[in-house]
């Protein structure tokens with residue numbers, strides 16, 4: 001059954017009052033998370049709600065099992081990378097548990113609320129340097145959101161934060177959000193962070209992580225792999241990744257692109273128009289004729305890709321149709 005059929009069925013059950021068991025059976029058709037992915041998940045102490053681990057010399061990753069952020073301890077204070085809405089209030093305590101150094105810098109990877117909407121928890125830190133892209137700062141100033149503190153240092157393309165003898169390289173990219181994304185690299189630790197790119201062990205979140213630019217999303221893998229890194233933080237889900245995780249998601253993305261491109265080229269647009277017109281009694285409803293064509297391409301590509309990836313990356317059946325539709329828009333209108 002296709003994803004859209006599953007959703008239609010679930011939606012129907014809400015309106016028609018079909019039995020819960022019928023709905024549960026639909027949901028149970030989704031593949032469980034792959035054991036290899038679950039084995040890598042960091043255990044979260046339910047009393048704390050977050051897990052913090054040192055992943056490289058002086059570099060720590062914090063996660064609540066869904067979001068991820070990081071902090072870097074230097075001899076001249078702590079640099080925090082992102083302040084997720086869901087647990088940022090716990091970050092100062094996690095830092096205090098490993099160092100006496102004060103927090104003095106906060107870097108925003110991008111403007112999205114889920115990754116920086118907890119920054120208000122840092123409002124009491126005097127002299128806090130909040131670093132973001134110029135475009136992100138302009139957007140936040142327009143939003144005037146009390147949960148997202150305004151940046152104090154902005155940059156257009158690149159910035160190197162030098163603190164306590166450490167270098168943290170920040171570089172603008174455009175793979176995800178409209179206002180721009182920051183790739184953060186700490187050379188001595190071989191640590192790379194690019195939020196909302198990949199989720200290790202899983203396919204990306206919906207529509208290649210709700211990218212507003214699939215072209216740049218496809219390009220980002222080469223950019224990432226040009227860095228010399230061992231630890232990768234993508235901002236989700238339950239554990240950080242490695243170089244191999246980036247390579248695997250690049251392969252996944254390329255396969256979706258290639259498959260959708262081929263299926264789109266092979267699918268007979270006029271044939272589907274004529275067939276659909278026969279069913280609805282004419283060619284007047286052009287939107288419906290075209291929707292039918294896109295649906296057929298999406299269904300064919302989704303079925304083929306699901307089969308190839310469902311045993312390789314968790315969530316392949318959950319989001320495949322969304323990935324296919326994102327690729328389809330790009331292939332038909334941009335490629």
Ligand SMILES: [Zn+2]
Pocket residue numbers: 110112115176177196
């Ligand atoms: Zn985001």
